[in-house]
Amino acid sequence: MSIAERVDQTPTVPPDEMAVPRTSRVRLFVEQRVAFAALVVLVALPLACVLAGVLPVQDPNLQVPTVRLGHPTTDNWLGADNLGRDNLARLLYGGRVTLLAAVQAVGVAVILGVPLGVLAGLAGRWVDAVLRTCMDALMSIPPLLLAFAIVGVLGPGLTNAMLAVGIVMTPRFQRVARSGARQVARETYIEASRAAGCSPWRLLWRHVLPNASGPLLVQISFSIGFAVTAEASLSFLGLGVQAPQASWGSMVRESFNVIRRDSWQIVPPSVAIAATLLATSLVGDGIRDAINRSGGGRSAGARL
């Protein structure tokens, strides 16, 4: 068994899954209250960050010396950092950086991974074997270390860092897209469409990708969690976001620098990161369960 095969814990969607109407899967997802609540968090948090400019929060770079290392008050809901900047404002503006970076990284992984996966699934044994060995090699380098190494070569900075994280996550999407493509390739209706003169692009768009969409969504959700961790780790070490720009990772870094003087500072960014990770993993689990149930496969059981 290759490394890639073992990592892939996404369920393969049974072919008769196609018969299940999309709405019922959405309903199955919504019925899982915990997963749905997590989805609400996952939508609300980025929304708050995007709207930070119009929300009644302070200027994230305004330094008020009197509230240095302040704890929560009515003025500073989450306290203020060692330069007297409002933590809530910094959290929201920092969240823009962190979440946008995560989306970029996942985007890179999808753009690289999905075509390679479809290629592996449809192009025959040799291409598949070569791609699998490549993905195995990529996965045998510890993901965060590989991201660091790529940043080391390309130079520090958030864009380079997220490009690196995207490359690191590529095998996940390659796997999912490959199994989706393989499943469809065996179907007789594909042969029929081909015989009817359907172009490969249309086949891909109409049949292959919809078939893999559920597992892809699961993977996207988990990957956003990984990308947030990776951004935070890189920025924590000073290899990601560069000052004066803030991200959740660099906020944890700043709290670490004053850890002996004040322990409150570590709370806001840590809770934001943990909440995002928890939400992504719950949403991922929820989608997976919804697919499993609608597909008529064995129930994965309520996780929570």
Next chain:
Amino acid sequence: MRFIVQRLFSACGTLFLVSIAAFTLPELARGDAAAIIAGDDATPDVVERVRHNLGLDRPLFSRFFGFIADVGRGDLGVSIRVKPGATVTSMIADALPATASMLVVGLLFACLMALPLGVAAALRPGSVIDRMVSVFAALSQAVPPFVLALVLILWLSLGRGWFPAVGYVPLTDDVTQWASHIVLPALALAAAAGAELTRQTRGALVDVFEQDYIRTAIAKGLSKPVVIGRHALKGASSPIITVLGLQVARLIGGSIVVERIFGIAGLGSLAFDAVLKRDFVLIRGVVLVTAVLVIVVNLIVDVVDDRLNPKARA
């Protein structure tokens, strides 16, 4: 036997690709690698000398095969920036014990967490205990290692004074000191892995408990501990040890941040220094060594899995 040979063969293929990747890594650098290595204030003359010393003036293929031959002899080159003149092999050898201690102790913690919790949860799926274990696992997975590291330092080190906040003492110097220095980093590193392992253990055991041979074992009158220990865990071992093997790569990645926080001079710190100072030779060496480590661990996992579950052989 045939299976092992097959796996060995594919591991060699992976290894070859990894070495190509490691070799190419410095080539990806924007601009002239020799100029970057020589430093900003280097004269053109110095840059040329660096280029020659690194063999960068030779053709690509000849350099690649030279690199492979060197690696085969255990020669990973000489550090350029972090510790100029020291061999990468010796630097990695110096750093390895600290990281290995963290990994081994961390994986031990992960198992100590996962097995009891996983078994307890799997015995009654859907029960209060099962739900509590799930919530605990989900929360542990949501906390990145570096956040957990800070919380542990605040709570158990600065707060209670139970463990030192920084540093590492080699095992060979003082066993108790080693243990007290390694507990917090190992815990911070392995909590998420333990949570993942808990979920896998639970899932695998729930599946196994539904099998007929477990029902037979219980019907024979065997006690619960015997059924779980001898039969169920063996049946569930395949996914459990597979996930355990996968955690090694994850922990090595996480060790970079954790080692920086706890001030441990291990492989992670070495990688960090190399990245910060753009010491390409050192980065390449660390990537290669860790990749070999991961490949070997996965190979061992496969062989053990094959021994435990010959039926699953593909």
